[in-house]
Structure formats: C-alpha cells, structure tokens
Amino acid sequence: MPLTIAVQMDPLAGIGIAGDSTFALMLTAQARGHRLFHYTADALSWSTDPTLPAGGRLWARAHPVTVRRVVGDHFAFGEPQALDLGAQVDVVLMRQDPPFDLGYITATHLLERIADRTLVVNDPAAVRNAPEKVMVLDYARYMPPTLITRELDEARAFLAEHGAIVVKPLHGNGGKAIFKVEEGGLNLSALFEIFNQTWPEPHMVQAFLPDVAKGDKRIVLVDGVVAGAINRLPGAGEIRSNLAVGGSAEKTGLTDREREICAAMGPELKRRGLLFVGIDVIGGEWLTEINVTSPTGIVAIERFDGTDVAGLIWDAIEGRARERG
DSSP, X not given: OOOEEEEEOSOGGGOOTTTOHHHHHHHHHHHTTOEEEEXXXXXXXXXXXXXXXXXXXXXXXXXXXXXXXXXXXXXXXXXXXXXXXXXXXXXXXXXXXXXXXXXXXXXXXXXXXXTTTSEEESOXXXXXTOOHHHHGGGGGGGSOSEEEESOHHHHHHHHHHHSSEEEEXXXXXXXXXXXXXXXXXXXXXXXXXXXXXXXXXXXEEEEOOGGGGGOEEEEEEETTEEEEEEEEXXXXXXXXXXXXXXXXXXXXXXXXXXXXXXXXXXXHHHHHTOOEEEEEEETTTXXXXXXXXXXXXXXXXXXXXXXXXXXXXXXXXXHHHHHHO
C-alpha cells in the first residue's frame, strides 16, 4: 500500500547524498512507491479547530519531492502546499539534525498532537524524553565513569579520581565541542568558564577511554533489533571519531558485551516507539550515547555488510502503518 510521507528535515540542498541516512531512507521509500513531501521544522503551523477531536489542526508548508542519486541535482520540488499532517499524511519522519533546543522540543510537542492519527517516527514524546546523553543514564551499568555537573570543584575531584577526562556539552551532537583534559588538569578551569557561559545546563564529564583510538562503534537498532554496525576511527590528531568531523568507517562485528547492551535496551526502545536508534560503544564494552533524534550510519553499514538497513526501517514503518489501518 503506497503511503504519503512527510519528511521533516534540514534543507535538502545542503546534504551530502553519499552518506546521508535521511536521503537513503527517501530513496528507498520512493522506490517502494511511496509519495514524499519535504518541509523544515520552522514550517510547522497549528490552529484551533473545534470540529476535530484534537481541537486543532497541524500543517506544514511542504513541497512534493522526488529524489535521485545525482550529486548537485539530487532532488526536485513540486509546488508547495499547506499539507495537513494529521489528515493528509500517513507517516512523518522527524529527521532534522540537532541541536536539541527549544525549536526542536516545540516541534515534538506539535507533532505529538497528531500522533494518534499519523505515525511519527521516531515517536515525538519519546524523542523529547530521551536526549542522547540523558537517556543513556538508564543504562549506567554499561557506561564509563561519568559525572554531570556545572561545578568546577566536582570536575576537579573527578579528574583526580580517574586521571584524564573528556568534557562535552550535555546536548551536543556530531562530535562538536568535545575536549580531552589531561591528568594535570591544565585549562580545566578555563574550559568550565567557557562551558558555563555557553550552556545553562550541566555538562557531561567522563573518564577518558584510551580504547577510543581503536574506534567508536555505531550500532543501529531497528524496532529494538540490531540491524548492523560500523566502527568509526578518529582522524589524525583527534580523539573524536564522528564521521562529520573527519573520522573514517570500517567493517565490524559485535562483542558479547555489545550484544548484551543491545538486548538490555531493545525491548524498551520498541515500547517507546523509538524505531530507528543508533548507540555508540567504545572499546567493545562502554556505552556512551543513545541517538534517537536523527541517527546516522545506515549507508556505511550497507557499504560494508550489504545490509539494506533503510529497507528494514521501511519494513518496520509499513508494518506499524498497517496495524493502524
């Protein structure tokens, strides 16, 4: 059954089609005969409508879109229209990149109002309640030693206990603003000054894991089940392995510990409606993040393993849509 799918994402003109997971999902959806629309989160509007059970209507100024794997000519828009997301759409893919700011949070609140009529992937309330570096605390037994604080003295005590540490924003993404502080603590106070001036929330401090030099594994779960993994290696002179900041990917498998981690969280991810999730594991044993906002990695997994992760995601979405009737 063909579906009408609205993709809430960043502007299509700016994506790198070779590795972009959202673009891969759009290509697969189009190949299956689904109809695609594109809009950005700031195009959402809501108004009261007493004739509707929800008391209102949510729509977006959206473009019908076709996509193709041609660099520089990878999409074509139709004429924009006011697309009713609760009445004219079967599935909304919420795929814009963080930051996880008030704009992002507001979009989840608005989409939650149509979630009883339109399948939203990932579930907007679950996304809002599961920021990458906060939801992971539910699985602290698999994490490296971790501190969340704005207090410099607490960070100094943590450094004294664990040696070298890593400091990063609690709601950061894409490997941005991640700093290693060596055992002597040089510049820790200056770093905390900058962090405290830049972000109102506390920051994440973790024991530095030397095994990061061997890679940071991205494991993708679809509806709570492992679909594949890649190992991301840091670039020269870097501790960050994110592909967005110069890391490279290689083929990998899972350790017994990683399988245990996935088995522990898989049923809960499925229960929450977190259908497409990427988790990050260092050294085969240390869980660092659970990515639910706009996970990536499916193109590289297909390149190394031949696994059609985009197809698995659409199998799950189509199954959910059929259950809704």
